[in-house]
Amino acid sequence: MFCHHLRQRALPDVWTFARKNVHKLASLQNVTSLPQKKAQSFLYPFSYMExxxxxxxxxxxxxxxxxxxxxxxxxxxLFCSSLSHRIDYYTSVERMDHAPDIKQPEVCFIGRSNVGKSSLIKALFSLSPEVEVRVSKTPGHTKKMNFFKVGRSFTIVDMPGYGHRAPKDFVDMVEPYLFTRTNLVRMFLLVDGSVGLQTADRIALEMCEETRRPYVIVVTKVDKGAPRSLLLNLLSLQNVIQNETTSCFPQPFLVSSMNFWGIYMLRCFVAHITGTVQLSNTAQS
Ligand SMILES: Nc1nc2c(ncn2[C@@H]2O[C@H](COP(=O)(O)OP(=O)(O)OP(=O)(O)O)[C@@H](O)[C@H]2O)c(=O)[nH]1
Ligand SMILES: [Mg+2]
Known part of the structure; x- marks a missing residue:
């Protein structure tokens, strides 16, 4: 449908570079020392696609x-743990009424099982490797809502996935949380960029709309699959956001938890919407 929006050029493979240097890429300081064009693609992934x-x-x-x-x-x-600013796993719960009574702003990551929610949280916390976030190749791995405290600044919640091998009580567990959690400031709905929006994602999108809370779409696994199909999936997703949503932030965030593309920008967005970092430019949310 969107093929005519693409220019006939092959994308160069910066991912090979990323795979070889992944141990250095968690830290922004190391990325800024790369040649400018390369650094830009890690910091602003869309600039690479453009x-x-x-x-x-x-x-x-x-x-x-x-x-x-x-x-x-x-x-x-904020994503570096220290004695005065501890980042730590806090608790896991199966029901909203067992959710911890924490006042600080909260964000949660939702999406199909296997879309990369836990991996993304692990990548966000990669500068504090002692924080244990479990990921798995097997869909349906995360069974509970897992709370991680980032000092006294905010809390990040890793949710179980919906769809294939989702926990049986998924809806009873997740919906009450999304609809009623008072300190929840933003929901992040993850969509796999290598396969695009699936039927189950559309159902989740509708659920997010029903909550009437602000949410953001994160496009995961941008390192996987052909760049051309990633771009087509992205354009089609953008079309859905523009025409079928009311409380979704218009900008999808592109990330790869494998090579840290877009992770620095997402850290900044989380810090910004939880009121922890004020931006020096005119960016909005
Ligand atoms: N290539 C690639 N693979 C990824 C990426 N993120 C996650 N994966 C892989 O996708 C699989 C699932 O990752 P998880 O983070 O456990 O997915 P999840 O959404 O938490 O899954 P559930 O807990 O089952 O709902 C693992 O094999 C990850 O290594 C990514 O950015 N790129
Ligand atoms: Mg998980």
Whole structure:
């Protein structure tokens, strides 16, 4: 449907570079020392895709949140555990009425089983490797709502996935949380960029809309699959966001938890919407 929006060019393979250097890439400082063009693609993944889109494609929504490197550096500090700012697993619960009574702002990550929720949280916490976040190749691995405290700044909640091998009580567990949790400031709905929006994702999208809470779409696994199909999936997703949603942030965030693409920007977005980092530019959310 969106093929005519793409320019006929092959994408260069910076992912090979990323795979070889992955141990260095968790830290923004190391990324900024790369040649500028390479660094840009890690910091602002859309900038890497952009030249391959036809000029007719409106790009403005993809740059609504566009923090500076300094903003991202300030946000990154929050993801480094220290004696005065401890990042730690807090608790796991199966029911909303057992959820911890924490006042600080909270964000949660939801999405199909295997879409990469736990991996994304692990990547966000990669500068504090002692924080244990379990990931697995087997769908349906995360069975409970897992709470991680980031000092006194905010809490991140890893949710069980829906769809294949989801916990039986998924709806009873997750819906009451999404609808009633008072300190929940943003929901992050993850969609696998290598396969695009699936029927189960559409159902989740409707559920997010029903909550009337603000939410954001995160496109995961951008390192996987052919770049061309990633771009087509992205454009089709953008079309759905524009035409079928009311409380979804217009900009989808592109990430790879394997090579840290977009992780620095997402750290900054989380820090920003939880009121922990004020931006130096005019980015909005
Ligand atoms: N290539 C690639 N694989 C990824 C990425 N993120 C996650 N994966 C893989 O996807 C699989 C599932 O990852 P998880 O993070 O456990 O997925 P989840 O959404 O938490 O799954 P459930 O807990 O079952 O709901 C694992 O094999 C990960 O290594 C990514 O960015 N790129
Ligand atoms: Mg998980």
């Amino acid at each position: 030249p391959y889109l036809d000029r007719s494609v409106d790009r403005s929504d993809f740059r609504l949140f566009h923090p500076s490197v300094e903003d991202m550096l300030r946000a990154e500090k």
